[in-house]
Amino acid sequence: MNTLALPAREARGMSPAAVAMWLLLPIALVNAVGFLWPVVNLLRMSLNESEATGALIDTVSLATWRNVLTDSFTLELIGNSIGVSLFITLLTLVASYPIAIYLHRSSGLWRTVLLVLVIAPLLTSAVVRTYGWIAILSNQGLVANLLAAFGLAPPRLMFNLTGVVIGLTEILMPYMILALLSGFGRLDPRYEEAALTLGATPLKTFWRVVLPLTAPGMALGCLLCFVLAISSFVTPKLLGGGRVFLLATEIYDQAIVTLNWPVAATLSMIVLVLFGAALALYTRALRRIA
């Protein structure tokens, strides 16, 4: 039997696990330098304190954390951010789902054209797209003028939560559609046909067959959009007009305007914790679906 084996070659070769380790090394290094190190720095910064004058006190204490977590304003801020992000995520899901289903079922050139249309917004920056929404939603904007032409009093669509929700939903839709599409692998028209022949109405078919089969895509899309929504800054800043208080905008204000770095760092760490929570929720949902 010895003659049949490939002894020398095999002994010198690496096991698949070792090969994988080596291939993962570069990204692990980049991540360590580009992500872990800054996070550790942030954590360190959040353990500092700042004086009432704004001067930084180099120390190791949980005072900033305590202040942030007992301040009713920041607590409301956190609650608000979670609520608004969840709402935007839900809205994005509802708006994107039909489009993703339609895309999943189309084929050929038409599908390619539609896909390009979905991806195209990602090629322009969120800043540009937000300014686009300003042109549409502002008091002299498209919607207001259109409503005025019909003799209707235009509602305030900008510099409030409505504007932020509208803008972010549109900006997040491409991500949601792509995530949904990637999760639609198990959706096959034959399952719907089977349900129909078994007497299920189209609505029943949707609830009992289509929705469960697309759940993995929905979970992924929701995770992605929630994370993007809660960390989005430009759109809430511009469309909120300083009247909508969310975590990301507050971090900016604390870091750049008030120059209270420990508080900014603490809030950033809280956002990171929220990411972790969302991720945990996603894994649990995925396990339940599978």
Added chain:
Amino acid sequence: MMSIRPDEIQGLKQAEGFLSLRGLTRRYGNFNAVDDLNLDVAKGELVAFLGPSGCGKTTSLRMIAGLAPSTSGHIVVDGHDITGVPPYRRDMGLVFQSYALFPHMDVARNIAFGLEMRKVGKAEAQERVREAIALVRLSGKEQHRPAQLSGGQQQRVALARALVVRPSILLLDEPLSNLDAKLREEMRNEIRDIQKRLGITAIFVTHDQMEALTICDKVAVMNHGRLEQLGTPLDIYEHPSTAFVAGFVGRINRLAGTASGGLAEVAGVQVAAPGFDGRVEVMVRPHRVSLSAYAPPAGDDRYALAGTVARATFAGDILEYEVEAGGVLMKSEAATRGGEGVLAPGTPVILSWHRRDTFVYAAS
């Protein structure tokens, strides 16, 4: 559901069956997948669809089930034109050629789905699901997901899922194709049993001629999207109406010849061919051709042909000879009997067959 009298379907033959297809056509571009299909299936009848791959069997079933639109034609059930009725209101069961089991449900929930949709009570549903699972020999696999089952097991779940709702029309698209011979026979008898007991009208697509001939009341032979012949298994086998049917169902010898004056000349034999002129195809089934050392007595209504054995194939239960006679190769088979040798190639023999076993068709 629009109620119309069958004779109101303009320009079409009156519907006679419980399920009637009238000029059913499905066109893909300028290719007719199903071409002017006319068929009547009586209530409680089991009809086999037999035909080569791609002849339009699945497409026909999908149109009957309401899953695919027809390009033209009508589907009539019990006197009602249901052509535009959506599938969930047709009360039909369809066993998909590709199973189409719900991947996110286990075996029991897959099977219970149709009962749930029909709002069958929980206790009754459970009992019926249990029965159906036992029927397809899958007891103990209730909690398995489709992905955890073998191909044949999945196919049986698909069968149980369609049977359990007891639809008025059952459409089976090769429901046993993935089973071993023994299970296949058991299942086909179970299907026949249930179908008879509940008076279900059924269409059974199969590539297994034995299956079609043994359990079906009628066989519909299809080719290129058209119905070649509809008849009882005996009809189809003994009186094939076209050369295609004769060639497709069962084994057959095909001999080319020329007809004139009511006689066709093939391999040096004059065969009765009333009404034929020009090139013809003469066919006779191998097991109806007997092989002997002597010519049959005159006036025995048999055609005889002298030849020599070219090849002998022993297949256990049958012995097949290929005989060279009159410039053609002809097959003759017979059940083997003990204590019999096999003739060596080159042995001179006389082939003979009965006039009534001879089919003549105009050559295409």
